[in-house]
Amino acid sequence: MDRAFENHASFIGRPASELPTPSLIVDLPVLKKNVNTLHENVEKLGIGFRPHVKTLKTLEITRLMLAGGKYRSIIASTICEIRGCIPLVKEGLLDEVSPPRIPAASYQILYGLPIYPGALQDLVKLRESVRIQLLVDNEEHIDVLEKSGTQPWDVFIKLDVGSRRAGIPANSTALQKLVERADRSSAVKIAGFYCHAGHSYAGRSLDEAQATLETEISSVLNAAALLPPDRALTVSIGATPTAHVVQYLKTNIPSNVKFELHAGNFPCNDLQQVSTGLVAETDQAIRVAAEVCGVYPERNEALVNAGVVALSREGSGYSGFGRVIGKPAWEVVRLSQEHGIIGTNGDERATENFKIGQRVNLYCNHSCITAAAFYVYFGVDENDIVREAWIPWKGW
Template sequence: MDYSLQNHASYIGRPIAELPTPSLLLSKPVLERNTTALLEDVKKLGISFRPHVKTMKCTEVTRMMLGDGLHRKIVASTLCEIRGALDLVREGKLDEVRTFAIHWYRKQVLRKSTQCLYGLPVFPGALQHLHDLSQSLKIQLMIDNEQQVDVLEAYLEKASSKPAPWSVFVKIDVGSRRAGLATESPSLPKLIERIESSSAATIHGFYCHAGHSYATRTEEAATAVLQEEVEGVVKAAKFLIDARPDRRIVVSVGSTPTAHVVSRLKATLPEGMELELHAGCYPSNDLQQVATSLVTPNQQAIRILADVCSVYPERNEALINAGTVALSKEASEFPGYGIVIDRPQWCVVRMSQEHGILGWAESEQTTRLMQHTGSKSGTGEKIEDSFRVGDKVLLYVQHACITSAQHFVYYVVDEHDVVRETWVPWKGW
């Protein structure tokens, strides 16, 4: 068992210098600012919001993303995340209670279960688990292939008690080439017709994720991708709306880069469509997000604390105890796999499992970080002048989602880097 799971709460009230390493630090003030900013954008636009819980995978951050119950829809990448979100159901944050005026003298309280979208195209091995979870909250499925409809119908035939048809999103590929059907694919109208004729499923909406938006470098470029997302799902939804004008369909768009520019959205939806935004990494951000130029370095809530274990003057490198399993081998325009925050021209240039090698990597991106941190690093510094065995280093990470998945406890700090809370994420599939 990870030692941190046994004693993490004992570090509450202590400075980060006293933490075991490697440790994942979460700045609560930064998390709160990031989540509040997006919730304000969504409010101003008057659209619905569905946070993706895959990045931090924990109750506390999910609660923030939902605005403490203001929004009641989520998307999850694993069954584990859905099970973890049941804590919020028990709190009442994911069990919507609305009061509607029926007449001027009488009111009726209606309960409406939340919508939790399982974000992978559905496969047979997940169905029984999803059915069991659907007893606690409304589960929605992702579909992008007619064979998945066959799977749902086969499950329905074998069920002892006939469940209601699954509510599904049709996944649309708007350029990421990961999952989904392109709008020009001849398979798309066939899939829509197949679902509509099935007793096992009903279409709730059309969903896309613009993963390729991570390659954008300006607000204008990200806004263009956001517009492509909206146009893609609207075009797909029209296959259904044109045939069934009485239907109300949700079109769901988003990624963290396009969510950062959602306030610039100018799209007007055709009658019968409701716009929904989804995003996941925006509470924490990371170097990949900073590389888009849509966020600043001080909007990164995640840092990794590590110890310097050795120094090698002959090759101008140092060894830290944060390697692949503490960081991840994701990359961006920023060099290496992690950047030393107060000396950003030193980064993790290579790794093995638990070993990270700090080396010098001067670049335009590290110069940009220096301007934010106030670092005065000079060209060609010597490793022995910068690090000693036992020094603590703080690292920005390349990909918050993968990095956070490696850690069993998050040390939540205030603006003075004192631990105020410890959060335990949901682990597993």
């Protein structure tokens, strides 16, 4: 077994069962189906789409999410992701069938954190290659941009619609003041309003996801109404759970407003998404291959070589930190750095289910965090043969 990082491609053509453990395995048919479903829903609604590149941080998946150039906007959570996407601009986002040459100016990359001085220097450099958009949620952000003396920036005003992460509270006087301040400033041009419904991950039904979608829509449209009705604006809403119900969208969009959906986790899904009740277990495209390295009859547990670094300590609607595929009674009950402890609440015996050296595949709670731990993503076909070995962008 060749574990050398530079030889990752040598696994292409071999069965997934020969991959070193732990490995991150991407089920390519499921991944493509997930991407196609969202594209079809967006197409039917005739709205825009902005994929987030932070889940599987690679050019290959970004190309897939952009549908070979049909969609032209991206959101990124790190400077290194933005840097990683620059080749897409240079290549005109190659579509293997009929390459659409897209002028660089029509690409837009939104930096996904509210802007702060430490990021500006890199973004100024990057905007020589690609159109960069920024998020602001405080009048101080406008001060920062004014003081920087840089060329005016396209900004989205970020609204908090319930996640209590970033964003100025929707429908607030503070928002009204921020809109007025941004509108007066020569350092920014308001591109529109953006909200991210991270709290939709806590939903457990279609009704809850639809209600959150409606809150997102009314919040961004109320914000857009703070500006004159002839102002061209984009409103951007989403998170994977609300993206999963976007087909139920029934709102009249004012003619000055371009409506856009954003999502990042959707190609992969995970136990958090299954917990929302909006996707099935079989819609998960990501799994972690691990190997049993201990069995403990006295406590009815087994040990695998995928610990917190490989799986993350993220939770979901399921108990534990991951579930053993094909053995529904067993889950990852505890974790330390490189140790994952497999246990059960049921009557099955660890000694009858696990042997040292046995391979197990685990569904993870949150694929974005789990994928960030790995240096190679192995894509497998319907026969579990490795067809791709992608190297993600690392760092910040």
